[in-house]
Amino acid sequence: MLSKKLQDAINEQIKNEFYSAYLYLSMAAYFEAQSLLGFAKWMRERFQEEQTHAMKFFDFVNDRDGRVELRGIPQPKSEWKSALDVFGEVLKHEQLVSGMIHKLYELALAEKDYPTQTMLQWFITEQVEEEKNPALIIEQLKLVEGRAGALLMLDHRLGKSAEKGEPA
Numbered sequence: 001m002l003s004k005k006l007q008d009a010i011n012e013q014i015k016n017e018f019y020s021a022y023l024y025l026s027m028a029a030y031f032e033a034q035s036l037l038g039f040a041k042w043m044r045e046r047f048q049e050e051q052t053h054a055m056k057f058f059d060f061v062n063d064r065d066g067r068v069e070l071r072g073i074p075q076p077k078s079e080w081k082s083a084l085d086v087f088g089e090v091l092k093h094e095q096l097v098s099g100m101i102h103k104l105y106e107l108a109l110a111e112k113d114y115p116t117q118t119m120l121q122w123f124i125t126e127q128v129e130e131e132k133n134p135a136l137i138i139e140q141l142k143l144v145e146g147r148a149g150a151l152l153m154l155d156h157r158l159g160k161s162a163e164k165g166e167p168a
Contacts, residue, residue, distance in 0.1 A: 002066040003111050015071040017054035021047045023076040038159025045162040084141040090134040098127040
């Protein structure tokens, strides 16, 4: 059974994961409006992935005889200056999420909750990729900056990678 303190912290993380999903859906809408459909598709994939993450936490709380308490999700930003600006925010956001996961792990250690530590190992590993992909895309966007044709090629490639379920 989960301690009250750990249950509350995981419920907060469920909210944070749903916020991440909502943020990426907002980014997808931004790219759709810019006619960058590959970037939009990539963001929609992140949206679905973040919902899956939230549900992993949701199911874990229930599996441990805890109580899920859904919390309000803040409205995400909806405008950015450029694709580079969007992916800069993605990277910062994923770094923030990594810190949240690490704090949860520290709490699970302090509580000597071994099942939660084991579950969180998956998220710790996942966050390495979650930070790596936007960092790579940022470097590619810097290379194509100011060249619309190159941006469209990158847009097309990201759309294809999203279709195949590949990272970036």
